[in-house]
Amino acid sequence: MVFVVVWISLLLLEDLYDFGLKQNQNIKMASVKNSPPCTDLLVHGPCEPLWMISPALLDQQTGISSYNLALSHSDFADNYLHLYYYLKYNKAPKYLLLYVTPESLDKHYNTFNSYRFAPYLSDTLVNKVVRENDPAYFKWTWIPFMKYAYYNNRFNFDVLQGYKHYFSGRKSAYYPDGFEPPTKRAWGNHTGEFAQLYKENTVFKPDSLREKYLHKTIRMAKEKKIRVFLYESPVLYEALAFQPNRDEMIDRIKKIAVEEQVPFIQFEKLAMAKEKRYFVSTLNFNMEGVILFNDTLGRFFNSVILGNEPLSPCAK
Amino acid sequence: MNEEVFKQVEFVFRQVFKRPDLLIRPEDTATDIAGWDSLTHMTLINELEIFFKITFTFEEVTSFKNTGDLVKLVTQKIS
Amino acid sequence: MAFSSPQFLIFFILVCGLNFVLKNSARKHLLLIASLVFIGWFNFYTLGAVIFFSGFTFFIAGRVTGDKGAFIFYSGLMVNCLAIVLFNYLLASGGLVIFSLNAVDFSVSALFLFVGLSFYNLQHVAYLVDVRKKRILAEKNFFDFLLISSYFPKFISGPLTLYQQLRPQINGPAPQQIILVQGFNRMLLGFFKKMVLADRLAPSVASVFDYNDELPGITVMSGAILFTIQLYFDFSGYCDMAIGASKMLGIELPENFDFPLRAGSVTEFWRKWHRSLIHFFTTYIFYPVSFRYRRFKKQAAAIAVILTFFVSALWHGIGFTFMMWACCHMVYLLFELYFGRGSRPGKLRRFISVALVLLLVSFGNIFFRSTSSSGSMHLLSRLFTFDFLPENWAVELLAPIAVGGHQAEQFNLAATLFFVFFTLLFERKIFEHANVSKFRPLITFLVILVIFVFGVFGNAQRFIYMQF
Numbered sequence: 001m002v003f004v005v006v007w008i009s010l011l012l013l014e015d016l017y018d019f020g021l022k023q024n025q026n027i028k029m030a031s032v033k034n035s036p037p038c039t040d041l042l043v044h045g046p047c048e049p050l051w052m053i054s055p056a057l058l059d060q061q062t063g064i065s066s067y068n069l070a071l072s073h074s075d076f077a078d079n080y081l082h083l084y085y086y087l088k089y090n091k092a093p094k095y096l097l098l099y100v101t102p103e104s105l106d107k108h109y110n111t112f113n114s115y116r117f118a119p120y121l122s123d124t125l126v127n128k129v130v131r132e133n134d135p136a137y138f139k140w141t142w143i144p145f146m147k148y149a150y151y152n153n154r155f156n157f158d159v160l161q162g163y164k165h166y167f168s169g170r171k172s173a174y175y176p177d178g179f180e181p182p183t184k185r186a187w188g189n190h191t192g193e194f195a196q197l198y199k200e201n202t203v204f205k206p207d208s209l210r211e212k213y214l215h216k217t218i219r220m221a222k223e224k225k226i227r228v229f230l231y232e233s234p235v236l237y238e239a240l241a242f243q244p245n246r247d248e249m250i251d252r253i254k255k256i257a258v259e260e261q262v263p264f265i266q267f268e269k270l271a272m273a274k275e276k277r278y279f280v281s282t283l284n285f286n287m288e289g290v291i292l293f294n295d296t297l298g299r300f301f302n303s304v305i306l307g308n309e310p311l312s313p314c315a316k
Numbered sequence: 317m318n319e320e321v322f323k324q325v326e327f328v329f330r331q332v333f334k335r336p337d338l339l340i341r342p343e344d345t346a347t348d349i350a351g352w353d354s355l356t357h358m359t360l361i362n363e364l365e366i367f368f369k370i371t372f373t374f375e376e377v378t379s380f381k382n383t384g385d386l387v388k389l390v391t392q393k394i395s
Numbered sequence: 396m397a398f399s400s401p402q403f404l405i406f407f408i409l410v411c412g413l414n415f416v417l418k419n420s421a422r423k424h425l426l427l428i429a430s431l432v433f434i435g436w437f438n439f440y441t442l443g444a445v446i447f448f449s450g451f452t453f454f455i456a457g458r459v460t461g462d463k464g465a466f467i468f469y470s471g472l473m474v475n476c477l478a479i480v481l482f483n484y485l486l487a488s489g490g491l492v493i494f495s496l497n498a499v500d501f502s503v504s505a506l507f508l509f510v511g512l513s514f515y516n517l518q519h520v521a522y523l524v525d526v527r528k529k530r531i532l533a534e535k536n537f538f539d540f541l542l543i544s545s546y547f548p549k550f551i552s553g554p555l556t557l558y559q560q561l562r563p564q565i566n567g568p569a570p571q572q573i574i575l576v577q578g579f580n581r582m583l584l585g586f587f588k589k590m591v592l593a594d595r596l597a598p599s600v601a602s603v604f605d606y607n608d609e610l611p612g613i614t615v616m617s618g619a620i621l622f623t624i625q626l627y628f629d630f631s632g633y634c635d636m637a638i639g640a641s642k643m644l645g646i647e648l649p650e651n652f653d654f655p656l657r658a659g660s661v662t663e664f665w666r667k668w669h670r671s672l673i674h675f676f677t678t679y680i681f682y683p684v685s686f687r688y689r690r691f692k693k694q695a696a697a698i699a700v701i702l703t704f705f706v707s708a709l710w711h712g713i714g715f716t717f718m719m720w721a722c723c724h725m726v727y728l729l730f731e732l733y734f735g736r737g738s739r740p741g742k743l744r745r746f747i748s749v750a751l752v753l754l755l756v757s758f759g760n761i762f763f764r765s766t767s768s769s770g771s772m773h774l775l776s777r778l779f780t781f782d783f784l785p786e787n788w789a790v791e792l793l794a795p796i797a798v799g800g801h802q803a804e805q806f807n808l809a810a811t812l813f814f815v816f817f818t819l820l821f822e823r824k825i826f827e828h829a830n831v832s833k834f835r836p837l838i839t840f841l842v843i844l845v846i847f848v849f850g851v852f853g854n855a856q857r858f859i860y861m862q863f
Contacts (some may be wrong), residue, residue: 002836006843013848140401140852149847153595156810157803183800307440353662354677355696355732358685362692374686375528378678 007186010144017148017159021119024162026139027115028071031173032086038314040064042226042302043178044079044217045099046110047072048233052285053097054294055177061298062306065314066295067093068178075212076104077112077133081126083217092224098217100230100264102249103283105214107207115151123195133209182286202242204249211256218260229305231265233293234273239282270296318391325387328367332360342384349383368394396637406433407640414644414759415569423565425541426644433547444512445545448478452519453540456526456533468527475523476704482512482712489685499596505607513554513710517675518544522558524679531559534851539565548641554651555671562647573832581639583842584829588632589851592776592818595811596625597851598798604764607773612783612791619757621796624815627656630669649674654822659748661727661755676703680829693732700728715768810849 002290025031041064043053048109050070058065058066070081079098103109114134120126121141141147148155164170172255221228230253240246272278278289285293329337333351345391346352364370364386370393380386382391383386397403409430412555414422426822435442452471459468512592524543525531534540548662601611610618634651641648665673668694681703688695708721761778765771785791796802818825828838 002839003835006840009840009844012845013844145847149850152848152850152852153807154803157806160806161802253822315793322625353666354681354685355662355728356588358682358689358695361686362689362695364513365689374683375530376683377686 007144014145014148017145017155018203019117019158019316020162020166021155022162023155023166024158025165025170025173026161027081027116028069028173028178029085029120029159030162031091032069032082034171035086035090036065036067036177036220037091038065039064039067039093040182040314042083042086043068043094043097044083045070046074046079046104048101049097049099049282050178050180051182052233052290052293054179054181054290056179057291058301060297062301064094064301064306065196066177070099070178070209071113071116073110075110076106076112076210076217077129078116078132080213080220081129081219082123082216083119084125085120086258087220087224089250092226094177094227094228097231098216098221098228098230101232101235101283102204102246102253103204105210105252106204107210107248108205117157118147118151123146125234175180182284182290203245204243206249206252208307214256215260218262222260222262228260229264229265230262231267233267233283234270235268235281236276236282237274237280238276244315267293267296271302272296318387321391321394322387324367325364325383325390328363329360329383332356332363340383342382342387344383345381364390370394398585398633398640400790402436404788406650411575411640411643413679414610417569419568422569422645423539423542426546426565427538430545430550431564432544432545434545434550434816438781440770441496441512445592447540448512448516449541449544450537451532452522452544453537456523459523459527460529464527468523473525475519477514478516479710482516483709483711494623499629499687502579505508514555515550517672517710518557521675525558531562534558535560544579546641546646547645548646549560551649552633553671554649554671554674557675558771560649564646567645570643574645574734575643576834577830578639578642579830580588580831580835580839582643583639583839584825585632585635586846586850588628588635588818588844590846590852591628591817592811593625593632594851595740595807595849596621596628596815599796599808599811600625600764602795604770604774605752605766607770610777610795611626611785611791612778612780614795614857615777616757617792617796619764619774620753623753623760624656624819625758626760627652627668628815628818630676646805653816654826656819657749657822658752659745660731661752662731664752664756665724665728670784672707676707680706696732697729700732701725704728716762716765719771720762720766721760723755723762723780727755727759812851814845 009200019029022030025034039054041062043049043055043066044277047070049070050068053068053070055066055068069086070080071078074082083096112130112133114137116129117126121130123209137147137150140150216229218230232250232253250268254264272292278285278292295303326338326340327347329340330336333349333356338349340349346357356392357377361372365372368390370390372389372393376389380389403760406429410425431442431445434445451474455467455471458464459471496625500814522531526533534543539562542565543558544720546561549556600618600622612735631652638648638650649671651671653667653670655664657663659668659857681699684702685699687696702792704721704725705718707719711717711720748795761774763773765774792799793805793808797804828835
């Protein structure tokens with residue numbers, strides 16, 4: 001008897017969570033339904049683009065309209081599903097700027113954040129990708145509410161916030177263009193950070209699943225006639241010494257780019273990469289670095305891409 | 317139970333636990349008497365041995381359950 | 396098979412159901428098979444070691460009495476003690492954490508293997524001593540002996556049970572229905588403590604202990620206190636599950652905790668914490684030593700304390716950190732031995748002494764939890780610097796403890812701390828409720844719901860250790 005009551009309650013609770021999470025405007029999966037109506041440039045990837053590419057700064061330079069779809073800790077499968085959901089509710093943008101580095105091909109860096117897709121498991125594509133990327137999680141999702149219980153510390157707050165947004169009628173995210181400014185943290189001990197990030201001269205190991213979803217992401221964009229650019233932002237120069245096979249991995253990315261016939265833009269060796277004062281970690285800038293980098297990126301866009309093309313439909 | 321032995325045991329308890337007003341009951345266990353724990357147990361045993369001029373065996377001192385048992389044991393030893 | 400894993404639940408429901416319907420004479424065979432399956436599930440080698448050590452101890456136990464038995468007795472002790480030291484050495488070379496602390500990349504089965512075996516051999520030591528001292532008769536039936544020493548609810552980490560505690564129970568009748576309910580309630584408390592409290596605190600503790608960050612002293616101390624609480628709920632929750640599960644199979648295991656965080660002195664703390672192990676050390680090391688040298692009065696107790704904690708440190712694991720942990724407690728206990736202790740009257744005074752004991756124990760636990768000697772030294776240096784208080788409380792205290800600076804993480808921390816303090820405050824009441832033999836639908840329902848909404852399932856920590 002209690003078992004039945006518990007089972008039914010869990011089913012109800014699952015519905016409550018589904019609804020709450022879909023209302024939370026600060027979650028990109030939910031807010032893409034209300035994202036900028038016309039986007040020319042979609043920025044995508046893990047935390048590096050999220051914290052380093054500011055559509056507001058970029059648009060000042062380029063005059064086009066961009067949106068940052070990136071999310072921290074995400075791998076390509078994660079990116080793939082977010083792009084899929086974005087395209088489901090929005091007009092396809094003209095350009096996609098996708099962050100690719102040696103780290104993103106190695107499964108020790110970032111991950112597939114299955115919890116982000118918990119409310120959307122009824123979608124067949126989402127369901128299939130989650131099953132492939134986090135089987136340990138997926139195999140329990142048949143138990144009512146287990147899709148939330150399994151990673152519940154990720155949801156409780158967001159659900160409450162979702163209901164708050166619902167009742168207050170909020171329609172925009174806290175960061176409306178998707179860019180999150182970097183944390184204001186001081187970075188003291190550099191070598192300590194390297195040691196944590198690249199233990200014992202980390203050798204990157206390419207992962208086939210990562211590469212598969214990189215291909216899938218590029219192809220999904222190309223099907224929608226989006227021009228895809230792969231890019232790599234500056235890496236703190238000192239850190240390169242700790243990564244013996246970085247160049248090999250870069251070659252691997254170049255090969256993929258050639259295969260898919262998309263350009264791979266490397267900002268790795270910009271002069272600012274030698275200045276520690278711009279970084280908060282080996283791969284992330286502070287706000288000072290962000291401003292400088294977006295300026296460079298904007299000028300690059302103007303001269304190399306936009307210069308030869310008619311002004312895009314969303315131009316302000 | 318031997319009243320006189322009981323009073324004498326009580327006297328030793330008062331000395332060991334430094335509480336002149338301590339009253340013990342036969343059903344008291346170590347948890348009932350503040351300060352009586354494994355740290356002080358053997359000190360108590362030693363003082364009893366000196367006072368009554370007796371010797372306990374190891375099995376004896378780890379087997380009694382309350383002060384009543386202890387008094388019985390002492391009574392047996394001195395008679 | 397960890398107790399909170401789904402595999403264990405299925406396994407246990409099967410065993411429990413069969414145990415309930417089987418005849419009395421067949422039940423012990425079922426329990427033996429279940430225990431061997433349980434152990435074999437972790438590791439096939441463990442099962443081999445268990446059968447080997449049981450066979451060895453069983454074989455020599457019949458020959459340790461009398462004058463001629465002395466040599467065999469001491470060799471038996473040596474073999475079992477060496478096994479413990481060896482397992483601990485292997486453990487030390489792999490990484491030193493006791494109980495499931497959700498450390499990164501930690502091989503759980505290897506951990507359980509060795510911890511399980513050091514409990515296992517300790518029970519054999521007690522058994523041999525008791526047979527030698529003629530407190531009990533040596534067991535005649537090998538399979539009964541094997542069941543008693545490998546009985547699965549207590550195998551991994553206790554409660555440490557003596558042969559004489561289990562022997563009369565293995566032929567007992569099947570449990571009545573009310574006992575089943577009682578056992579179930581107790582297990583539910585265990586799941587709550589483990590999943591909602593201990594495992595939720597684990598990442599906060601890890602963020603203080605595992606990253607060598609330059610944290611202010613108060614953050615280190617808070618981390619140490621949270622670790623003490625985590626360890627308590629982890630281990631006592633584990634024991635609740637073991638005791639409850641065993642109850643449902645018709646066998647009573649001894650209690651292992653007596654509200655230790657309410658102790659008013661360190662001496663009292665050790666009467667209430669991990670009681671089955673302390674009982675073992677008291678009976679087989681502390682009392683014999685302090686009895687033999689009793690004419691030296693307090694010095695005898697002092698020597699016995701030092702020796703007992705020395706052995707305890709070795710048993711927990713080989714290494715500097717465990718030795719330092721033991722030294723802390725030696726100092727505390729010797730201080731209390733010479734300068735007095737005990738409950739002083741008055742609620743405020745009681746509260747102060749309880750808080751003081753928590754601080755002292757937590758300080759010692761800095762060594763217990765640190766994964767290396769340099770790690771513990773680093774934390775100590777943070778504790779004794781001038782910047783004990785942070786300049787920015789949100790960044791230097793709240794963020795490390797909440798494992799992040801976002802609202803969501805602070806909300807999770809607040810929820811966890813709420814449950815922790817609620818449980819600590821009403822500990823006795825909750826314990827009473829967990830031991831009733833009546834089925835309480837509403838409470839059961841609410842506890843299951845809380846576990847689902849706030850408990851840790853699977854490896855939810857997977858994301859926390861990602862670097863960027």
